[in-house]
Amino acid sequence: LKLCRRCRALIALLCLAMGGGVDPAKAEAELRSCKEEYRSALREVRESRRVVKEAQALCRSRVVRFGAAQRRRRLRQSAVKQAQHHLERCRACGGQTDGARKRLALARQRLQEDTKAEADARRAVKVARANRSATEARATRVAGRRDKSHAKVKVQALRLRQVRGAMRAAAARAKRLQGVVARHAALRRELSMKHKVAMQQLEQRLQEELRGHKRRAAEQAQEAADRRKRRALQYAASLRNGDPLHADKFHRVGASEVTAKAPDPDFSGRISVLLPKGQRHEYTMVYLHQFCLQGTSYVDWKPHYFFSSTKLPSLSLKVTLPTAKAIPVTVHGGIKQYAWYDYKTDHDGKCEDQLCPATLRATRDRIFRILDREIALLGGDASRVFLGGASQGCCTALHCFLKYPRQLGGFVGVVGHLLSCSPLPEKKRHLPIYLYNGREDKVMRWSWVKGTYARFKVAGYTNVRIKVEEGVTHTKPVRKEREWILSFLSEMISGRKG
Numbered sequence: 001l002k003l004c005r006r007c008r009a010l011i012a013l014l015c016l017a018m019g020g021g022v023d024p025a026k027a028e029a030e031l032r033s034c035k036e037e038y039r040s041a042l043r044e045v046r047e048s049r050r051v052v053k054e055a056q057a058l059c060r061s062r063v064v065r066f067g068a069a070q071r072r073r074r075l076r077q078s079a080v081k082q083a084q085h086h087l088e089r090c091r092a093c094g095g096q097t098d099g100a101r102k103r104l105a106l107a108r109q110r111l112q113e114d115t116k117a118e119a120d121a122r123r124a125v126k127v128a129r130a131n132r133s134a135t136e137a138r139a140t141r142v143a144g145r146r147d148k149s150h151a152k153v154k155v156q157a158l159r160l161r162q163v164r165g166a167m168r169a170a171a172a173r174a175k176r177l178q179g180v181v182a183r184h185a186a187l188r189r190e191l192s193m194k195h196k197v198a199m200q201q202l203e204q205r206l207q208e209e210l211r212g213h214k215r216r217a218a219e220q221a222q223e224a225a226d227r228r229k230r231r232a233l234q235y236a237a238s239l240r241n242g243d244p245l246h247a248d249k250f251h252r253v254g255a256s257e258v259t260a261k262a263p264d265p266d267f268s269g270r271i272s273v274l275l276p277k278g279q280r281h282e283y284t285m286v287y288l289h290q291f292c293l294q295g296t297s298y299v300d301w302k303p304h305y306f307f308s309s310t311k312l313p314s315l316s317l318k319v320t321l322p323t324a325k326a327i328p329v330t331v332h333g334g335i336k337q338y339a340w341y342d343y344k345t346d347h348d349g350k351c352e353d354q355l356c357p358a359t360l361r362a363t364r365d366r367i368f369r370i371l372d373r374e375i376a377l378l379g380g381d382a383s384r385v386f387l388g389g390a391s392q393g394c395c396t397a398l399h400c401f402l403k404y405p406r407q408l409g410g411f412v413g414v415v416g417h418l419l420s421c422s423p424l425p426e427k428k429r430h431l432p433i434y435l436y437n438g439r440e441d442k443v444m445r446w447s448w449v450k451g452t453y454a455r456f457k458v459a460g461y462t463n464v465r466i467k468v469e470e471g472v473t474h475t476k477p478v479r480k481e482r483e484w485i486l487s488f489l490s491e492m493i494s495g496r497k498g
Helices: 005-019 024-093 098-192 196-241 296-301 357-377 392-403 446-458 478-497
Strands: 250-254 271-276 283-288 317-322 326-329 335-338 385-390 410-414 433-438 464-469
Touching: 024 098, 098 196, 250 296, 271 296, 283 357, 283 392, 283 478, 296 317, 317 357, 357 385, 357 392, 385 392, 385 478, 392 410, 410 478, 433 446, 433 478, 446 464
Parallel strands: 283 317, 283 385, 385 410, 410 433, 433 464
Antiparallel strands: 250 271, 271 317, 326 335
């Protein structure tokens, strides 16, 4: 297809406008550079943490030595007092005082030695504490550099996605414009054979339409560029201010690390909530976090997991994010951690671990109370309440979803499995259950997790969707977790409204 010189220039101008004049290869190189800087910062953070731990251990040992020196010095003071009393009694009785004087002199000499040792220990403690403070300050600065480089990686990745999307949009518009130009050229050749006046009118019409297409394409390109610029500025501002993406769409209520006054707050058994701004909620999502994590992380840093301007532009969703209670975990030596139930065994991901039924029952009763309260707030409509979770939270939420006496609107589970103790009641065979796992998951390996899901088919469950993705691990399903949650909510909410 041969195009006139004006059309070719118009297409080139459109591609340049939609691409923003940015080379994708250059953007990719900048992204790789940012990632390398971030990995270097991570290595520095690990090294600084190791140095801080060593400084803290040294400080603790010096404090212990100082305490021991104080105790010895007090004992020596007591010994000096006893020797003085003994000398005074000898003088009062008129007996020999040579031995008592020697004893007193020896006690005073040892007291001087212990006092000097105590002073040395006190100086050593001061030096160790100063060293510890310096290493902690260095670790804080290194962590700041890491966070800054991480933010740069996110911004550069977003910019690269925008450039690629703009280039694809420009190519598609150019292709459509080529088709329009070709149709008009064919019509012009056909009409030029019939009448000279018709050809002149067609030429005038063609020029007018080309100018209109050019004007509309330029306007659309400018609007798209302005939208991208506004989103990039908003995203960069949110990163600088410490606010996560789409935090302005919700009211954050309840437990939060950002608003906590204590340096190490206890979130055991507390609830965090994301409320939609500007209207009353019509749906509720109860989502349980992973083992050893907490629900506040979703409220503080991940509200965009439950909103998307393209996939889920709904502002009618309330998200309830409870934090598990801190309970002793058997396989971790009885250390208290945020867990939905206690692990009795640790098979290192090779098969299902044995759990403590009592702790699971306690969590189940707590989730039931939360569901009862959320259903009551929606006028008693349980179909507008959804339940989900990740990892151990997925296993617990799925157990509660199947055990709950009422029928909820649906379930979404991320990198989890069906517990062997979870029932499969017949009345819930038609409820939507969405399950997502990673092929490279080493904690809950697909080789045995798929066996737990096979129970759904045996029990006659007809609305279970299972998706297994390549390259997804258990510890880093970050982007996939948001994608999977938004996909589930989009089908549940948009399907109801449609």
